[in-house]
Amino acid sequence: MKIAVVSPEAVPFAKTGGLADVAGALPKALSSLGADVKVFSPKYASIDEHTYRIETVLPNLRVPVGNGVEDFSLKGCRLPDSEVEWLFVDSPEYFGRDDLYVDKKTGQDFPDNDERFLLFCRGVLESLKALGWKPDLLHLNDWQTGLIPAYLRSVYSQDPFFSETKTVFTIHNIAYQGNFPSETSKKLNLPADYFYPAAGLEYWGMTSYLKSGIYFADLITTVSPRYAQEISSSNEFGCGMEGLLRARRSDLHGIMNGIDYKVWNPEIDRFLPFKYRADNLEGKRKNRLALRKQMGLPNPRKRLPLIGIISRLASQKGFDLIEACSKELMKLDLQMVVLGTGEERYQKLFRSLRRRYPRKVGLKLGFDEALAHRIEAGSDMFLMPSRYEPCGLNQLYSLKYGTVPIVRKTGGLADSIEDYDPESGLGSGFVFEEYSPEALLGAVNRALEAYRNKERWEKLMRYGMSLDFSWEASAREYLKLYQRLKRNPEPVAVESQSCF
Ligand code: ADP
Ligand code: GLC
Numbered sequence: 001m002k003i004a005v006v007s008p009e010a011v012p013f014a015k016t017g018g019l020a021d022v023a024g025a026l027p028k029a030l031s032s033l034g035a036d037v038k039v040f041s042p043k044y045a046s047i048d049e050h051t052y053r054i055e056t057v058l059p060n061l062r063v064p065v066g067n068g069v070e071d072f073s074l075k076g077c078r079l080p081d082s083e084v085e086w087l088f089v090d091s092p093e094y095f096g097r098d099d100l101y102v103d104k105k106t107g108q109d110f111p112d113n114d115e116r117f118l119l120f121c122r123g124v125l126e127s128l129k130a131l132g133w134k135p136d137l138l139h140l141n142d143w144q145t146g147l148i149p150a151y152l153r154s155v156y157s158q159d160p161f162f163s164e165t166k167t168v169f170t171i172h173n174i175a176y177q178g179n180f181p182s183e184t185s186k187k188l189n190l191p192a193d194y195f196y197p198a199a200g201l202e203y204w205g206m207t208s209y210l211k212s213g214i215y216f217a218d219l220i221t222t223v224s225p226r227y228a229q230e231i232s233s234s235n236e237f238g239c240g241m242e243g244l245l246r247a248r249r250s251d252l253h254g255i256m257n258g259i260d261y262k263v264w265n266p267e268i269d270r271f272l273p274f275k276y277r278a279d280n281l282e283g284k285r286k287n288r289l290a291l292r293k294q295m296g297l298p299n300p301r302k303r304l305p306l307i308g309i310i311s312r313l314a315s316q317k318g319f320d321l322i323e324a325c326s327k328e329l330m331k332l333d334l335q336m337v338v339l340g341t342g343e344e345r346y347q348k349l350f351r352s353l354r355r356r357y358p359r360k361v362g363l364k365l366g367f368d369e370a371l372a373h374r375i376e377a378g379s380d381m382f383l384m385p386s387r388y389e390p391c392g393l394n395q396l397y398s399l400k401y402g403t404v405p406i407v408r409k410t411g412g413l414a415d416s417i418e419d420y421d422p423e424s425g426l427g428s429g430f431v432f433e434e435y436s437p438e439a440l441l442g443a444v445n446r447a448l449e450a451y452r453n454k455e456r457w458e459k460l461m462r463y464g465m466s467l468d469f470s471w472e473a474s475a476r477e478y479l480k481l482y483q484r485l486k487r488n489p490e491p492v493a494v495e496s497q498s499c500f
Contacts, residue, residue, distance in 0.1 A: 295362025
């Protein structure tokens with residue numbers, strides 16, 4: 001099976017969040033199951049061509065943007081760890097910037113994001129044709145790829161090259177929708193009736209790339225079964241797309257992300273000063289010491305748990321709960337290390353905690369891949385109090401690193417972490433349900449209580465380390481879906497258009 005995975009970011013080339021981890025790992029897992037896989041991403045300036053030996057594959061390609069045309073080229077490389085081909089849509093004008101979506105200078109989205117990802121979507125389709133490589137399936141990820149199914153249903157619908165090509169559109173986070181002013185519709189060269197009220201791209205007077213993906217793709221997936229339910233059942237989670245998702249409920253599937261144990265594994269992690277494994281946790285102790293030192297935290301005399309946080313600092317992640325109970329939290333017997341980038345409000349919160357409690361809170365504001373691995377390894381617990389969480393990867397990394405997750409029961413966190421029961425000793429972490437500071441404190445207190453019994457705690461750590469969230473099972477599920485589409489020659493119809 002020939003599969004083109006299309007994603008605005010992929011590890012190791014460009015990353016702002018978990019999507020990059022998924023787009024870096026799933027293609028490799030699909031390829032090791034026998035699929036022929038190419039991955040398409042934009043060529044951002046931050047991707048170093050020399051490091052990855054990226055070379056021009058096809059020069060002089062072009063796509064229409066509005067009334068004009070834009071030139072681009074296709075670049076590509078292979079990496080030693082798989083058969084996957086990594087391809088890049090290279091338009092220096094649109095992507096020759098270090099930042100992916102947000103202009104650091106203004107703190108706002110780039111004003112031409114509509115054109116950038118229009119060029120990307122159409123550029124992928126034109127590249128496939130120019131390569132003469134007919135995919136059975138296009139696996140599209142998030143709003144940045146959402147125009148592709150619309151083009152296939154219109155501009156390319158009579159093109160024999162794509163006559164067998166199916167689409168799967170994966171929603172990694174429905175709150176990010178790529179909604180642009182109505183004028184954007186004029187740039188896309190798509191049929192005018194796609195922009196009529198309640199049609200495929202129209203969303204409350206705006207042009208929505210996410211809606212286009214959900215509306216026109218043959219199948220839709222999201223990254224955990226529970227999130228699939230959540231986004232189709234309420235406005236709170238569905239962010240306005242719940243009606244459309246309900247109309248397509250038989251085409252919506254929740255498949256839990258896996259993780260790449262070649263990258264996230266304390267036995268071989270290249271970022272760790274000390275490697276370790278479930279049957280010898282000495283290395284973890286040393287990593288904790290090193291982490292405390294690196295983050296400027298004193299080494300306490302008594303056994304004191306260190307709680308890790310690594311996150312985009314966004315309201316999704318539930319830090320307003322920490323804000324609301326920070327005084328109580330800081331009274332507890334614990335230390336915290338925080339690594340994050342994002343909204344000023346939460347940067348301020350953690351800066352002020354660090355200032356007020358220098359012996360308790362370590363902080364780095366920024367994006368730091370190596371430190372992320374060291375925090376996973378050196379912490380005892382990992383806190384994710386998310387308001388919503390489509391899948392979440394850090395709780396899965398934490399399990400593997402013997403770092404016990406404390407999570408809110410939502411989305412993929414609910415699907416992956418079983419609440420610990422001290423009576424039976426069963427469970428993999430500490431789960432709280434109500435979105436309140438009291439519930440968060442309750443879960444932290446239960447974790448601290450369990451931590452006091454060293455023997456039991458180590459049993460809990462080892463249980464988490466033994467769980468398997470590797471990509472293989474999830475990749476098989478995706479393959480099953482792809483095969484189902486291949487067998488079904490009819491385009492999948494949307495049941496109802498009037499969904500709002
Ligand atoms: P999301 O995609 O919503 O940000 P996930 O839990 O799926 O959340 O994935 C986040 C990924 O980004 C993880 O690999 C995490 O380690 C990484 N990450 C988040 N913030 C930072 C940061 N400041 N520095 C390094 N890595 C980070
Ligand atoms: C999104 C979600 C996160 C998920 C990731 C990868 O960024 O916020 O929960 O793990 O995508 O699918």
